Amino acid sequence: MADAKVIPFGEEPRTKRRGRRSPAPGRTKRAASLTPVPAPRPESGGRPESEEPATPVEGPPQEGGGGWERKVAHGLNFLRRRITGDYEVDDFGFDKELTDQVVMSALRPFYEKYFRVEVRGIENIPEKGAALVVANHSGTLPVDGLMLQVAVHDHHPAGRDLRMLAADLVFMLPGINEISRKLGHTLACAEDAQQLLERGEVVGVMPEGFKGIGKPFSERYKLQRFGRGGFVSTALRAGAPIVPCSIVGAEEIYPMLGNSRTVARLFGFPYFPLTPTWPWLGPLGLVPLPTKWTIQFGEPIPTDGYPAEAADDPMLMFNLTDQVRETIQHTLYKLLVQRRSVFF
Secondary structure (H helix, E strand, O other), rough: OOOOOOOOOOOOOOOEEEEEEOOOOOOOOOHHHHHOOOOHHHEEEEEOOOOOOOOOOOOOOOHHHHHHHHHHHHHHHHHHHHHHHHOOOOOOOOOOOHHHHHHHHHHHHHHHHOOEEEEEEHHHHHOOEEEEEOOOOOOOOOOOHHHHHHHHHHHHOOOOOOOEEEOOHHOOOOHHHHHHHHHHEEEOHHHEEEHHHHOOOOEEEEOOOHHHOOOOOOHOOOOOOOOHHHHHHHHHHHOOEEEEEEEOOHHHHOOOOOOOHHHHHHHHHOOEEEEEOOOOOOOOOOOHOOOOOOEEEOOOOOOOOOOOHHHHHHHHHHHHHHHHHHHHHHHHHHHHHHHOOOOO
């Protein structure tokens, strides 16, 4: 499918605005205006005997009819391309058309209406060129990664796409694997991240991994270890700026009160959460709480001023990793102090 191409939507002809009266049948508007009009006669009340009053003709509704027609046409064109394979994906499986028109449209109601996400500092992501967005991870299920993608997609002035690095487990689950690839996710390894950054993409990483997303509710907003700083090494090799990102609100959507390690080992999961609603309410327990979110992007940390061998300096990687982690943690505390309520 890598050699397929996207066929742009065809433009629908614009509907001309029609007036309240239309020319007589068989005439154009110009011809009608050039036709001599007989002089009015007193007995006809000022109207020629040969003419009858014109009946007003209502034109089609401009907003409703034309808009729906275009939407239907676009939808049919989209389905045709999906069926015939006339769309493109990149080497990692990213399907931009499907992401823009289907996935983002499905996620946007949760983003805007349910979690009411507030975005700050989006201008800290460069308008072009590579960047590495490093964010905290929480919430029992990786909903924060999806909302982060919507934030960049919808609010960045250049409409950039965030390419998330995901854990191995994501690409082992049937169905989840395919949709993650379509969304632009790729394996959280140095090789894939390096290749994306060299292409000038915006890459997102959550270094806490399962330690962050699966931590108990009592440790909310306390950052876990950021691994060995591999993301710093990748950014140094590509010369890409590191943009710290702090997410408040995701910790409370599934308050994790316990962890059934036996069930987790049985299914091969890193943890099996026990929340106030899951698994006691069955599928209803998967409904997240409608918390109020804030996503703040901090000032970028440049990496292009370091020499080429800096990527192999363990002390430098440790210092930069600690700087990014402390920036995110400090911003989290600041946002929590400013927050009025978990839900408002």
